[in-house]
Amino acid sequence: MSHSEFWNPFLETLPRQKLEQLQLYKFKRIFSWAYQQSKFHRSLYDAAGITPDDIRTLDDVRKVPKVEKSMMQAIQNKDPFPYGDALCVPLEEVSTFRQTSGTTGQPVYQPDTWQDWEWWAECWAYILWSQGYRASDRVFLPFGYNIFVAFWAGHYGAEKLGCEVVPGGVLDTQARILKIQELQATAMMATPTYVLRMADVAKNKLGIDPASLSIDKITCAGEPGAGIPATKKRMEAAFGAKVFDHSGATEIGAWSYECRHQPFGMHVNEAMFLVEIEDMETGEPITEPGIKGKMVITALDRMAQPCIRFDAKDVIQWDPDPCTCGRTFRLIKGGVIGRADDITKVKGVLLSPAAVEAVVRSFEALGDEYELIVERPGDVDHITLKVELKPGADRVQVESGLKDQLRLKTNLGYDLQFFEYGSLPRYKLKARRFKDLRKKDNL
Known part of the structure; x- marks a missing residue:
């Protein structure tokens, strides 16, 4: 497959029917490639009783087993070292090494050929x-x-x-x-x-x-x-x-982006990725707009270590409206809302760290940094929110308004702790502001 095969300046405006035909063609191709070249994928698909001949429509894609990060972590450090059984090309064709940040456990190694990097x-x-x-x-x-x-x-x-x-x-x-x-x-x-x-x-x-x-x-x-x-x-x-805004991942690729029209959402690059949304509890497909669910994604053109029906755990929802820019690539409303493993129940209420960030950042009197900590010191969950107060700000007024907004937007109460501006940790890449210490207690 040449680089020119997947580059086309008109892909962004393809009619929906033709775009879905392209996605089906590409999915069948990458699925067949992984089935033939990857011991890991072949074993996974044989266990599920599915072969490339079984993929005839986009609905058939759901028959294909999902892949989770833990599965990729488990096959690493085996021959061909260090990638293991998911590698689909000879080791000498790998030209680029990357790995995930490791914020959710052992990093996943990602090999790419020069074609993949293009x-x-x-x-x-x-x-x-x-x-x-x-x-x-x-x-x-x-x-x-x-x-x-x-x-x-x-x-x-x-x-x-x-x-x-x-x-x-x-x-x-x-x-x-x-x-x-x-x-x-x-x-x-x-x-x-x-x-x-x-x-x-x-x-x-x-x-x-x-x-x-x-x-x-x-x-x-x-x-x-x-x-x-x-x-x-x-x-x-x-x-x-x-x-x-833009969203991507080491294992997946750069799969979505916000255009200049800024429609409060991001386009999915549907010429190069197939995105599905599933109910976070039942796994049932979500096709209707406005319903939040967990993303399952396939990179349609990545060959060295394929990403096929990867459970990304990003929480997204389809936007009912097209973008005014004219692109036919669908929008995810509000971009990536959060991660399924971050959205957690606290006192019986679903808590999204992104909702807390939205409240904190709406107060001009507060600094950019904050920390959100969930603990269970006894039988009841306890939420601590640490924030920085800018010099000259009225703490009483800010505290009252912050409590009200947090209650309104998240339906939860917080132990608010105010710190001097500049005293909370600073980060240069991905911040780690949310800490659910209950998970550690249960290990």
Whole structure:
């Protein structure tokens, strides 16, 4: 399969029927490839009694067993080392190594061929073009280049569009801000946590108003923050720039993006991915818009270590309305809402950490950082929310308003703890603000 086979500038506007025909063709191809080349997938599918001949329609896709991260972790460190039985190509064809961040346990190793890496860059080219990146842009990448995929593919996607890319990997935060100022960079990519961290450092350490910098667009990933209106508003106000959301994962690829029309949601790149939504408890398919469920996803063109019906545990919902940009790729409303393993019952109520973030970030008197801790010291759940109060803010007034909004938006009460601005932990990549200590108690 050549790179040109899956690149087509008109894919984003294909009529629905033709798009689904393309997805079915690609699913049958990747399923057959994995069945023939991967010992892991062949064993999984044989145990379920399913072969490539059984896939005739998109409805048949649901017959295919799902793959979970724990299954990929279990087959690692075996021959061909270190990837194990899911590798579909000779080891000498692997050109790129990445691994997951390890925030949910043992990292998963991800091998890619050069063709796979070209596919990654193509996915990102779709993202960046939709957000207004052009050859005239100078894109600054303030992340540490290492084995975590982070914005590696964003780098190559930007180059593919002809942008000038400035890597800021070994620089510290202050040096990165100064380099942006020196080179008059027009765009950057970072996690929402680090965007806010850079704004804080620019203002309070360097005396530079981040809005005075030349950045006019920022692409975020890694956390749900850019899809939370209050967090997006903070970032856009700080830098005077448009902030765009995107979602991807090491095992999956860059599968969704927010376009310049910003419809409060993200397009699924349906030419390269097949996304299904399932009920979080029953596993039944959800096809109607507006109903939240767990995402199951297939990367349709990734060959070295296929991602077929992967249980990503991202919580999403279909948007009933198309985007005004004209793309026929469907929207997920509000982007990725959270993770199924983060959304948990507290005192019988479903708690979403993203809902708490939305409340905290809506208070101008509070800093960007916070911590949410759920414990069970006895027989009753206890929720602690630690926040930072900005200098000069009225604590009594903020506390009263915060309690009211949290009760209104989450139906729960919180033990609020206020800290001096700048005293809570800071993060450079993915933040770990939510801690459910009950899980540790049950181990």
